[in-house]
Amino acid sequence: MLGVRVQRWTLRYFAVALAALALALALVAAGVSYPAAPILAPATLVTVHLLTLGWLTPLMLGALSQLVPVITRRQLASDGAPGPALALLVVGLGAMLVGFLALGGGPLAAPFGTAADLALPIGGALVVSGVGVNAVNLAVTLWRARPLPLSGRYAAAALAFLAATVLLGLTLAATLTVPTLLPPVLAATLAGEGLPFHVLAGVGGWFTLTAMGVGLKLLAMFTLAPEERGRSGDAAFLLTAVGLGLAFVAGLAATFAPAARALGMLADMGLGAATLGVAVFVADMAIMYRQRRRRALELNARFGAWALALLALALGWGLVARLAGGGMAAFAPVVALALMGWLSGLGLSQLYKIVPFLTWIERYGARMGRERVPRVQDLVREGQAKPWFVLWFVGALVLSLAVAAPAPDLARASALALLIALAGIAWELAHSRRVRPEILAAGNGAGTGDSAGAGSGASVGSNAAAAAAVPLGRSAALPRPAPAPLTPTTKGGANHGNERR
């Protein structure tokens, strides 16, 4: 076997992720979550965990389960594990959401009382199990493939931060619900100061390092640009990963030993290094875009650049907030921009490529050579999808500004805009998976038509008649199931690939 198998759970991970994102946006749009409600209100916790554990984590896990085998040229250590792990993750997240709503002030606090309180640690444990199974599966696959290319090193570092994020989150959840679990001083310190480190490890480590590695691999592949980034690539990775690690470990330790100033300085140095690392990454990706051989970009690569631009903006914004000595509220819009603009923007734009690609493999891969098949790009309608992506990125920016203001009504309106954009994107993804008779009838007449920008339905359709009119040409010595008509080259068949050449 030359290529790696398509992971049958990947699309299910993406479906769960999109549903969770829609629910989270609906809560913000309805005004029951931050910024209309306090940042630690039960409904806000629900929204945040829908975004992080419901949307971004399954998105990243689904992408890695498909991409790690491509990076390592090995099958996953276990092809079956992601299925049960997804079930654990979904059930656990559901229980966690119930648990958040049962916290003091939440709508379930009164009717369910302490019984509902148990949902948080139980749900957390299930989520840890689901995420853990995936993390171990991916980590073992990466370990067996050492030495790793750059994108693989990003994935490995991201998995380490995933473990740190989940373990710290579980500890925080347990501290909230079972206050006697830890010594009082430790519990109070964690409850008071643990959250920023949970966010740092999750958004900075797990999500951003994964997105950097996946973005590097996919955008290099799809734009025909060199994936090997040399010293700048190595520098970006090391500065970001080591800097974040230092900031996390030293910063967390400093909260328990506030007198140890060296720890605080180390944490600051780590944050500085990570900031520099992400800046080098963004600059290197800009160079990679300029080095690309595929001049006309497809939609996923065009909006991938928008996501990178919002990453740069979030980085600058965060730096200003840090230098101004802002508290957690000052970083809320930066986190919003990172979550919705950079991570979700990159995720949605790459889904627009990955979903049709997996659909092509599933539906048409085995038919190539026997009959005409469409290209991946024939499955999508970039013209129809583009406005939804523009709305998404504009909405993410406005949402961040509304959080910064703060302007709760504007935040609700922008969340509604994001929800509408998401519905449009989801509709286009569903379109790419629909079986359409005109594509099946025409097969790949389009062939080499430039896929970027142009909707390809017309070019496919224009070849339908020609395809149907051409008789099958094949050797009688090789019996096999009857294929649909394919031009017999031996009889001077038409060129099927190059209408636009």
Add this chain to the structure above:
Amino acid sequence: MSDTGEPSVETVREALREVYDPELGYNIVDLGLVYGIAVEDGRVEITMTMTTPGCPAADYIEEGTRERVAMLDGVHDVAVQVVWSPPWTPDMMSDDAKRHFGFA
């Protein structure tokens, strides 16, 4: 086609222009993925590569190559060998393909 009924190398190459890299949407011959074609006594041997090692579409491209050539008159055996050296680069594309992707 030769007097023996087997296809010429050029005929095989032309047939392979109907096999595509699904993501790039261009045929494997002009992408430069076909490194060599040999035809002898009805047996066709193709040496080729892929744009990305480990790509999930690789097996389908290989099988599509085999299937398309096997459909030619006079072919009774097809062997497809996928190699990774030399590694494929966009510079291996035909001039037409380079123009198509915008870097000719």
